Amino acid sequence: MATDIQISIIGSAGDGTIAAGDILRNAFAGMGYKVISFDVYPPEIRGFGKCIARMRITTEQAYSLKHKSDVMVSLDDSHAIPHAGELRDCGAMIYEQGSIVRLPEGGHMSAHVGPGQLPYPLPIRELSEKSTGANRSRNIVVLGFIAGLFNLPAEGFRKAIGKKFRSKAAAAEASEAAFKAGLDYAAKTFKLDDVVFGPPVSSVVAGSTVEMINGNAAIVRGALDAGIDTFFGYPITPATSIMERLASEMPKRGGRLLQTEDEISAISAVVGAGFTGARAATSTSGPGLSLMAEMLGMGVIGEVPSVVFVSQRGGPSTGMPTKTEQSDLHMAVYGGHGDAPRIVIAPTNVDGCYRCGGKAFEMAEAYQTPVIVLIDLYLSNRYETVVFPARPPFEADMNRKPGKQAAAAPYKRYALTADHVSPRSVPGEKGGMHVVTGLEHNELGRPNDSAELHTAMSRKRHEKLKAALRHPDFTHFKRFGDEGPVDVGLVAWGSTFGECLEAMLKARGEGIRCAAMKVVMLSPFPTHGVSAFLADCKEVLVPELNYEGQFANLLQANVARQVTRLARVPGEPMKVEEILEEIRRLAGRGKSAQKAA
Amino acid sequence: MATAKNARHHVVIGSGVSGSQAADTLREREPDARVTILTLSSLLFYNRYDLPKVFRGHRDWREFLAYPAEYYKDHRIEVRRCSRVAGVDGPRRTITLEHKEEIRFDTLLVASGGRGYLPEELAEFRPLMHPFASYTEAVTAASLVPDRGHVIMLGGDMIGLDLARTLIDTRHRVTLVAGAQTFWPHEVSDEERPGLIAALEKMGVEVIESHDAGGIATIEQGAKGLSARRVLFKDGTELHGDVVMPFFGLSPSVEFMLGSGTDIERGLLVNPALRTTCEGIYAAGDVCQIWSDAEKRYRFFYGWKNVRAMGDLAARNITGGDEPWVPAQDEKLHIGSDGKIQSPFWEYH
Numbered sequence: 004m005a006t007d008i009q010i011s012i013i014g015s016a017g018d019g020t021i022a023a024g025d026i027l028r029n030a031f032a033g034m035g036y037k038v039i040s041f042d043v044y045p046p047e048i049r050g051f052g053k054c055i056a057r058m059r060i061t062t063e064q065a066y067s068l069k070h071k072s073d074v075m076v077s078l079d080d081s082h083a084i085p086h087a088g089e090l091r092d093c094g095a096m097i098y099e100q101g102s103i104v105r106l107p108e109g110g111h112m113s114a115h116v117g118p119g120q121l122p123y124p125l126p127i128r129e130l131s132e133k134s135t136g137a138n139r140s141r142n143i144v145v146l147g148f149i150a151g152l153f154n155l156p157a158e159g160f161r162k163a164i165g166k167k168f169r170s171k172a173a174a175a176e177a178s179e180a181a182f183k184a185g186l187d188y189a190a191k192t193f194k195l196d197d198v199v200f201g202p203p204v205s206s207v208v209a210g211s212t213v214e215m216i217n218g219n220a221a222i223v224r225g226a227l228d229a230g231i232d233t234f235f236g237y238p239i240t241p242a243t244s245i246m247e248r249l250a251s252e253m254p255k256r257g258g259r260l261l262q263t264e265d266e267i268s269a270i271s272a273v274v275g276a277g278f279t280g281a282r283a284a285t286s287t288s289g290p291g292l293s294l295m296a297e298m299l300g301m302g303v304i305g306e307v308p309s310v311v312f313v314s315q316r317g318g319p320s321t322g323m324p325t326k327t328e329q330s331d332l333h334m335a336v337y338g339g340h341g342d343a344p345r346i347v348i349a350p351t352n353v354d355g356c357y358r359c360g361g362k363a364f365e366m367a368e369a370y371q372t373p374v375i376v377l378i379d380l381y382l383s384n385r386y387e388t389v390v391f392p393a394r395p396p397f398e399a400d401m402n403r404k405p406g407k408q409a410a411a412a413p414y415k416r417y418a419l420t421a422d423h424v425s426p427r428s429v430p431g432e433k434g435g436m437h438v439v440t441g442l443e444h445n446e447l448g449r450p451n452d453s454a455e456l457h458t459a460m461s462r463k464r465h466e467k468l469k470a471a472l473r474h475p476d477f478t479h480f481k482r483f484g485d486e487g488p489v490d491v492g493l494v495a496w497g498s499t500f501g502e503c504l505e506a507m508l509k510a511r512g513e514g515i516r517c518a519a520m521k522v523v524m525l526s527p528f529p530t531h532g533v534s535a536f537l538a539d540c541k542e543v544l545v546p547e548l549n550y551e552g553q554f555a556n557l558l559q560a561n562v563a564r565q566v567t568r569l570a571r572v573p574g575e576p577m578k579v580e581e582i583l584e585e586i587r588r589l590a591g592r593g594k595s596a597q598k599a600a
Numbered sequence: 601m602a603t604a605k606n607a608r609h610h611v612v613i614g615s616g617v618s619g620s621q622a623a624d625t626l627r628e629r630e631p632d633a634r635v636t637i638l639t640l641s642s643l644l645f646y647n648r649y650d651l652p653k654v655f656r657g658h659r660d661w662r663e664f665l666a667y668p669a670e671y672y673k674d675h676r677i678e679v680r681r682c683s684r685v686a687g688v689d690g691p692r693r694t695i696t697l698e699h700k701e702e703i704r705f706d707t708l709l710v711a712s713g714g715r716g717y718l719p720e721e722l723a724e725f726r727p728l729m730h731p732f733a734s735y736t737e738a739v740t741a742a743s744l745v746p747d748r749g750h751v752i753m754l755g756g757d758m759i760g761l762d763l764a765r766t767l768i769d770t771r772h773r774v775t776l777v778a779g780a781q782t783f784w785p786h787e788v789s790d791e792e793r794p795g796l797i798a799a800l801e802k803m804g805v806e807v808i809e810s811h812d813a814g815g816i817a818t819i820e821q822g823a824k825g826l827s828a829r830r831v832l833f834k835d836g837t838e839l840h841g842d843v844v845m846p847f848f849g850l851s852p853s854v855e856f857m858l859g860s861g862t863d864i865e866r867g868l869l870v871n872p873a874l875r876t877t878c879e880g881i882y883a884a885g886d887v888c889q890i891w892s893d894a895e896k897r898y899r900f901f902y903g904w905k906n907v908r909a910m911g912d913l914a915a916r917n918i919t920g921g922d923e924p925w926v927p928a929q930d931e932k933l934h935i936g937s938d939g940k941i942q943s944p945f946w947e948y949h
Contacts, residue, residue: 092669100682106701113683113699119669122642124682193736195642195661 004201006036009059009069012145013086014078015051016044019142022167023078024056026146030163032215032388034156035203036060039501040217040386041068041576046240046325053082058386062204066352067501070580073198074153076145078127080112087112092119095152095196097145100124121196123152130184140181147185148192153200157186210393218356218382221389222312223248225360226284227256228395231310233283234260235272237291240324241380242314245286266291270298270311274373277302277309278439280402280429282364284310289318289331292375296339299373303343303464305439306417306425308367308374312360315379317574326574327380329497330549335375336526336557344465346370347526349377351500353387355478355523361397362477368401370471371427372464377525379548381576382498396476402427405435415446419459423467468527479529482536484511484518490590492540493519494533494566496554499547499577506582515590525554528561537564542589544569546582607632608706610918611695613685613856615639616648617904618885618911619711620666625915627675636678636703638685638695644669646735649904649948652766654742661735685712690861690878707880707918710857710868711911714850714886717781722754722846725819728829729754730843732763744828745842748772752831752841754816757784758945760847761800765946768804775806775839777816777831784849785902786933786943796933799941813837819844852887852900865889869898872924874914882918884910890925904948905929 010027014020021042028040039059045052059068071091077083077098090096098112108114116122125148131140143164150160164182168175216224222245234253236246246262253260263269269285276283287295292313302309315331317323335347346366350359356378363374405414405426416437418425425446428435438448443460445451472479484507491510495503500521507519520536522529537543543566545555552568559566569585571577610626612619615637626635646664653663672679684698688708695703716733718726730741745751750773753760761783764774776782778797788796797807810816814834822830827840852867861878863869868883870876871891876883885907889898901910909928916923929944936942 100699102699102701104700106699108701108703111697111699111701113680113697114678114701116681117669118644118672118679122682193642193740195736 004199006060006062006201006203007065007069008061008074008198008200009057009072010074010076010149011072011086011089012056012076012078012142013083014054014142015082016054017051018054018078019139020054020078021056023076023142023146024058026143026160026163026167027056027149028058028386029166029215030146030155030160031058031060032213033162034159035205036062037064037388038215038386039065039068041381042384043575044325046323055086060200062201066504067579068576070578074149074196076149077112078141078145080110084112084115087115087117087120090117090120092117093197094120095123095198096120097123097125097148099127099141101126101128103128123148123192125188130188131181134180134184135177137177140177143178143181144185144188147182147187148189149185150182151186151189152192152194153198155200157182212391213388214391215386216353216389217384217386218350218353218378219244219314219384220248221353221356222286222360222376222378223252224391225357225362225397226310226364227252228357229282229361229364229397230399231282231284231364232258233273233276233281234258234285235263235269235276235283236260236285237263237266237269237287239266239288239291241316241383242286242288242291242312244383245312245314266294267298270295270309273309273311274298274302274305274307277307277367278305278430282308282310282368284312284364286312286314288314288316289334290321292331292334292338296334299345300339300341300343301441302373303339303345304341304441304443306371306427306464307439308364308371310363310367311373311375312363313375313377314383315377317572323574325380327498327576328548328572328574329379329499330553330572332377332496332525332549332553332557335377342461342465344468345372345526346374346468346471346524347377348374348523349497349525350382350523351495351497351521353382353385354389356382357389357391358396358477359523361395362474365398365401366471366474369424369474370467371424372468377497379498385498404428405432413447416448417444417446417460417463419446419463422470423463424470472524472527472529477523479524480520480522480532480536482518482520483507485516486518488539489516489518489541491515491517491542491544491586492536493517493544493546493582493586494522494536494554494558495519495546496522496525497547502577502579502582503546505579506586509579509583510586510590513587513592515586515592517586517590522554525557528557530561533558534562534564537562542567544582544585544589546571546577546585548572548577607634609634609636609704610707610709611703611705612637612709612711613639613695614711614713614885614887615641615645615679615681616711616713616885616907618713618907618914619709620645621908621911622709622711622884622915623677624675625912626919627677629916629919634678635676636680638680638683638697638703640682640684641734642681643735644672644679644681647948648733648735649762651732651735651738652763654738655745655763655766655770655772659739659742664735685856688857688860688881690881693880705880707882709911709914709918710854710876710881710883710887711885711914712853712856712887714852716846717848717851718846719848722816722819725844728819728821728844729846732759732845732847741843741845745772749843750775750827750841752777752829752839752844754844754846755779755784755848756782757847757849758786758943760845761941761943762946763845763847764800764805765803773806774804775808775841776800777808777810777839779810781848783933785900785945786931788933792933795935796941799935799939802939803941808833808837808839850886854887865898867900873917873922874910874925875917882914884914901925901927903929903931903945905944
């Protein structure tokens, strides 16, 4: 029996909502299910903002969260009540049955459980206090109840709880007691909902490993497997955990990490380290990328390998730091002064984060240029079960060495070659002495601003990137769904592609000829491959999370084709239903099409 | 749910036959009003008279619902499930729920029904018995009785005897420990009783008169490998069965109305128009005692048709009517031409 269950836990900061979600997704992943998960939390560091942990547990690969959950847990009714309608009919609504304060009419979840939903009021606080002497373990009580109600192996939960609290013996002990209290309560509860978990399906290839991991952690893993040895950064939501993870992992591998005073220093140091031959990177978000723009230009003109991981959030300025958005695409592709082409790649899922996180270093070295890996908060914080290969799929060294010939003649660091990539020397190499400058320069690296040379060097810096469109073992773009002509083709990038894929599959289920293309390589743009796809599409839909349709702009700048934009800025992932409705409309199906007609 | 400004808020406590009928009538007669049902049940209104079907293999609660979920959405009837009323303040027109939420009402209909009554001398054995008053209790009991299993039925009110008919029909064994509540709520004379007991036996029910065996001494968990329950009588008689199910009639659920400003005897006292002694509060169904001018006393009326008619009448009177209660069904127990018992309380739908 196939499993496709989504659980949402909603509470206030301090309720342990995110912690409960973390334990739950690890428990399910440990049991062998596939999990996609995304947490929403408030921008305030302290306070009582809303936290939501959502996870979709499946046996078949899923690509996004569902619009409606099958199970919803309220740890704080004031935050959960507005979401009550997001529970499907016959789904389970789990909430605190009592209250320690007087409530106004409608202030309790029982007032909002829809007639089709199944209520499970629990004495959560009482169970926590009785089992642990405090109400802090309410979140763990709920986990015990979930394990019991849905007949899930308690051992899997206990393992995940133990892992979470491995360095806190007292918390681990209290959690065990609270978990048991919830489990025992479930044993006395009559199950009315129709939520059923089938057995997990293992599809792991021998030698590979499966891990529950989020986008930022996957980027780190990819960077480490690709041999990152130097990192400079400055914390910023939602990229901070990249630096945090690297800070604990890099010293174990002989790497160096330094928190600089700001983003300008960070990117400057990365370019400096890249000049010396290090595999160097930084991570930031939109505001930090703005500060890095000038030094990225330095990396471009100096042809210095450098990697920047950018996780987008709602902008501009401080904007919405804990909300997701895809509105830094223009900045990533075009941001900066002068003609400063760079490679921009945007993974579409957590597995892609791992691959792009490693491949970015290969590309930076192979094409001697800054590479931006562009993700967003949704992908940074989204957890998925990822199968990691037995051997990291990254090349340790992609440098084109100067070789013996360079030693005999004056070394031309910026030699104009057939493929526009020059032999690269690093400081200390015999015969490889050269100058790197922000000034336009000749092949030797010496300042020169003649028209001919500037034209030749500009061409070199642009043309060499085209080879990145053929970079080996990398998915630049990929088509899914129906082959041949289709009524509607979706083109998407980044985290939104998961929702597009789900919508496309549903549309096909409704008999609409439909296909979807993900574009990972944003710069240089894979014009040829995308054009071929668009030629098959009667209508083209471009869903993305920004206001004006930045990817649609990029697409139309490269491919002369009318497209329908579905650009939204809700601060949260796009809804599959919304995309599906637009597909139906374009295909001349459904209510919206009839309305338009 | 959107309601018109200044629309009245009608609250119904109880989602059984009476309360649900009342909500339906209230909606029909006052389309702009806000109608809220408060119920302890986890499920929407289901017909408890259908519950014996669980022994025929029907275990999905959706089969028992009287209306689908859409009905409540379409009719704009709010149903607050798992909501226990802690108290009612009649003069302030406020209900306090156990979780400390206050609900204002313009009119209140109490249709909270009754819970299974258990004689005090048997109360200590409650954990060893399996009641049959709700869907969950019915399914739980049914899951414990194997094919051709043995049910020991205590008391034998008409709800229990209705179940007994199904159990016999599905080839289960039923032993009735008969007593004062057998045939409740029918009032059976000493002269009628032997014939009715004989009719039960003809239907296939084994009957033990409790007082003949000296009364129940104890109820125990059966020994391992034997039946799950053992009932010992004071004269040494023993019964072994899979479950022990109590059927001693109903006790009105009125404790939350104490201090509400309404008069209570065994149930809520109402006049023939089903109004309590507190303005704006009405009662219907198994919870209320209606003044009978003919009998010069307050009395209960039972049975599906009666409680439904009471819910309908109360709603009509809440919305401007002033009609008196007229019983909707006969209350006489018969022995049919086939020699089997026939009760008007078994007639529903």
